[in-house]
Amino acid sequence: MxxxxxxxxxxxxxxxxxxxxxxxxxxxxxxxxxxxxxxxxxxxxxxxxxxxxxxxxxxxxxxxxxMRPLSFLRHPDFARWVDQEKDPLLGVADNIVAIANDAAIRLLGRHIVGADIRTAIRHPVAAEWLSRIDGDAALETINLVDYPRPGQRWTMRIAALSNGERIVFLSDRSAIDAADRMRSDFVANASHELRTPLAAILGYVETLQDMNGEDDGATRHRFLSIIEREARRMQQLVIDLLSISRVEADRFRRPTTEVDLAAIVRHTITQLQDSETARPRDIVVALGTEKLPMRGDEAQLGQLVHNIISNAMKYGHPGTPVTVELLREGARVRLSVSDEGDGIAPDHIPRLTERFYRVDEARSRSVGGTGLGLAIVKHISERHQGQLDIESEVGKGTRVSVTFPLAVDA
Missing domain, CATH: 1.10.287 (Helix Hairpins)
Known part of the structure; x- marks a missing residue:
């Protein structure tokens, strides 16, 4: 100057x-x-x-x-990429949030743009790690447990750029954790369900061995009957576990064979009436004579019908009707099974299709339930693009319905 x-x-x-x-x-x-x-x-x-x-x-x-290095966060292509990302993503310059996509704004709020990243992600582990990270930090994954709500888990990763800029990636891992817990619960419940009848079988076998040929035919017959019942219960549990495994393996393969749902329902009812199942005469049929063609797996649909009717027979009051109906509704068909039992409280209904879930565990065991019947129904209906509905009123009974799409030319 x-x-x-x-x-x-x-x-x-x-x-x-x-x-x-x-x-x-x-x-x-x-x-x-x-x-x-x-x-x-x-x-x-x-x-x-x-x-x-x-x-x-x-x-x-x-x-x-x-000659100055360009800001990657200011590049228009970066902004377009950020908008296309479904997971929350933040662009940070000198610890200030310069850009955030829609997912990040929904998760953290619109106020995060322009805020310090250490206060934008309000989690103690994130704040502590962000406060000590340097520009050359590796791209490692940080777990944010109970974030943003208890029971959820998110992960955070940071990619360091030049010019003091960073990209923060957030991923929701809650569903994966829930699936892991479900698998763990499934193994634990399956082990428990198998162990219970096996313990009974072993106990009564040991008792029979200790009788040393005593001539007590009535006691021997009673013990053998219990052993047979528990063995059949274990057999049914193994069958149901294999059924769920097969249905899950096929869940992404839509059936292509045309079958008649009305014929499948009639055949299943005949099997139940001819078997030693309790209350076969309580089944009331309202099927009509019309054929109801649909794309489906005949064996799986038969199992679905069998499970729904069997549940109604087990939990309905003896001597009351178990009504089975087939009704065409436009391009779909509805299968409904109603019983006149004790009914189910509303808070239990959303969980009825969970594996091994029972409203009344003692009663379910007494009637031979494995806790997998409606879980199998749910998986089979989903594979066939069906819609499962459960309606119940305490003291009056329960109605289970599944609607399926009919074949296009039906």
């Missing part, structure tokens, strides 16, 4: 001196020439004092604009 001012003063002084000489010379050509030379010298002096971009920026230690 001082050099520019002194150069300007020098130039003005030269011009003033030239003007004085010109005035004294009264238009003399030599004086005019001297004034022109003085003016040119003044202009050259002022130009030499003007700042130059390259020299100023270099003297100040600042790189030219074209």
């Amino acid at each position: 001082f050099d520019r001012l002194s150069s300007l003063v020098t130039a003005l002084t030269l011009v003033a001196i030239a003007a004085i000489f010109a005035a004294l010379a009264d238009g003399d050509p030599l004086a005019i020439a001297m004034m022109a030379i003085a003016g040119f010298a003044a202009a050259l002096t002022v130009y030499s004092a003007l700042p130059h971009a390259h020299s100023d920026t270099r003297s100040a230690g600042v790189a030219p604009a074209e």
Whole structure:
């Protein structure tokens, strides 16, 4: 600044001196020439004092604009990519949230843009890790347990960029944790269900061995009957476990064979009535004579019908009707099975299709239930694009319905 001012003063002084000489010379050509030379010298002096971009920026230690690293977060392609990401994603510059996609805003709130990242993600582990991370930190995964609500788990990853910028990735792992817990519960429940009848069988076998040939036919017969009942219960449990495994293996393969649902229901009812199942005469049929073609797996649909009717026979009151209906509803068909039992409280209904879930565990065991019947029904109906509905009223009974799409040309 001082050099520019002194150069300007020098130039003005030269011009003033030239003007004085010109005035004294009264238009003399030599004086005019001297004034022109003085003016040119003044202009050259002022130009030499003007700042130059390259020299100023270099003297100040600042790189030219074209040499500075570009901000990745400001690039339009980055903004487009962020908008397409389904998981929450944040762009951070100097610990300040510069950009956030819609998923991040839904999770954390719109106020996070412009906020410090350590306060935007309000979790003690995240805050502690973000406060000590440096620019060269590796892309590691941080677990945020009970975030943003108890029982949920999210993970956080950070990718470090140049210029002090970072990308923060958030992923919801709650569903994976729930699936892991479900698998663990399934193994534990299956082990328990198998262990219970096995313990009974072993106990009664040991008792029979200790009788040492005592001639007590009635007791022996009773013990053998219990052993047979528990063995059949174990057998049914294994069958149901294998059924769930097969249905889950096929859940992404839609059936292509055309079957008649009405014929499947009639055949299943006949099997139940001819078996030793209790209450076969309580089944009331309202099927009609119309064929109901649909794309399906005949064996699985037969199992679905069998499980629904068997449940109604087990939990309905003896001597009351178990009504089986088939009703065509436009392009779909509805299978309904109603009983007149004790009914089910509303808070239990959403969990009835969970594996091994029982409303009344003692009663379920007494009637031979494995706790897998409705879980199998749910999986089979989903594979056949069906809709399962359970309606119940305490003290009046329960109605289980499944609607299936009919074949296109039906």
